[in-house]
Amino acid sequence: MTETSGKEGQYARKAVDWSNAEYADAHAYLAHRAQLIATLGVALDPGDEVLDLACGDGGLGEHLLARGLRYAGVDAEPAMVGAARRRLGSRAVVGVGDLNTFVPPTPVAATTVFRAIYYAHDRAAFFARTARFSERKLVFDLNPRQYRVADVVAELEEAGYGRIVLHPFFVPQTQRLPGPVVALAKLAEHTGPLARLVLRARFTYLVAACR
Numbered sequence: 001m002t003e004t005s006g007k008e009g010q011y012a013r014k015a016v017d018w019s020n021a022e023y024a025d026a027h028a029y030l031a032h033r034a035q036l037i038a039t040l041g042v043a044l045d046p047g048d049e050v051l052d053l054a055c056g057d058g059g060l061g062e063h064l065l066a067r068g069l070r071y072a073g074v075d076a077e078p079a080m081v082g083a084a085r086r087r088l089g090s091r092a093v094v095g096v097g098d099l100n101t102f103v104p105p106t107p108v109a110a111t112t113v114f115r116a117i118y119y120a121h122d123r124a125a126f127f128a129r130t131a132r133f134s135e136r137k138l139v140f141d142l143n144p145r146q147y148r149v150a151d152v153v154a155e156l157e158e159a160g161y162g163r164i165v166l167h168p169f170f171v172p173q174t175q176r177l178p179g180p181v182v183a184l185a186k187l188a189e190h191t192g193p194l195a196r197l198v199l200r201a202r203f204t205y206l207v208a209a210c211r
């Protein structure tokens with residue numbers, strides 16, 4: 001199998017301009033993700049470091065850096081790492097690594113993993129390892145139609161995360177909406193039972209597992 005064939009090869013082929021191709025409104029989507037990473041569960045402070053596992057082209061990094069956070073990215077696909085390095089330059093440290101084994105040289109304030117939790121060969125072990133080097137929280141997205149939320153929460157608790165906060169994420173990935181509609185979608189995230197009803201059909205949770 002060549003480096004660009006098979007399942008992994010899909011990312012090599014898509015690395016250039018990944019974020020703009022993948023998100024109908026990359027700015028609205030990634031800015032909202034970054035805002036929740038910085039605030040959900042426990043707040044991050046300017047200067048705190050975020051380690052983004054399976055970082056893709058580092059599109060999220062732009063928005064975390066804009067918040068005064070430090071950003072380090074890791075991805076298994078060298079072409080993605082190249083794209084992230086070109087995007088972020090000296091503002092971030094980005095390297096090739098496998099989220100199943102990667103441990104940062106020093107602990108970070110928060111670890112994130114987006115649209116990639118399914119690459120963890122052993123999810124419970126992944127949670128346990130990240131808990132050892134994530135001083136404040138682990139943040140990731142979770143599709144409640146794909147995973148039993150109660151199982152995931154139990155694994156996080158077992159890994160040592162004391163407080164798990166689930167927040168619906170309603171900015172669409174594949175549709176660009178006018179600004180006022182995006183604002184309404186974000187408000188709808190706070191509607192409790194109604195939001196949970198919507199999640200039965202569409203969208204994901206953003207999960208903050210706090211230490």
Ligand SMILES: C[S@@+](CC[C@H](N)C(=O)[O-])C[C@H]1O[C@@H](n2cnc3c(N)ncnc32)[C@H](O)[C@@H]1O
Pocket residue numbers: 011022053054055056057074075076077080097098099100113114115116119
């Ligand atoms: C669907 S993309 C998500 C990229 C980015 N996190 C985002 O939300 O746009 C999945 C990413 O996971 C990376 N990936 C796949 N398996 C991985 C692994 N075992 N360790 C680290 N990265 C991996 C791929 O190269 C790809 O960049």
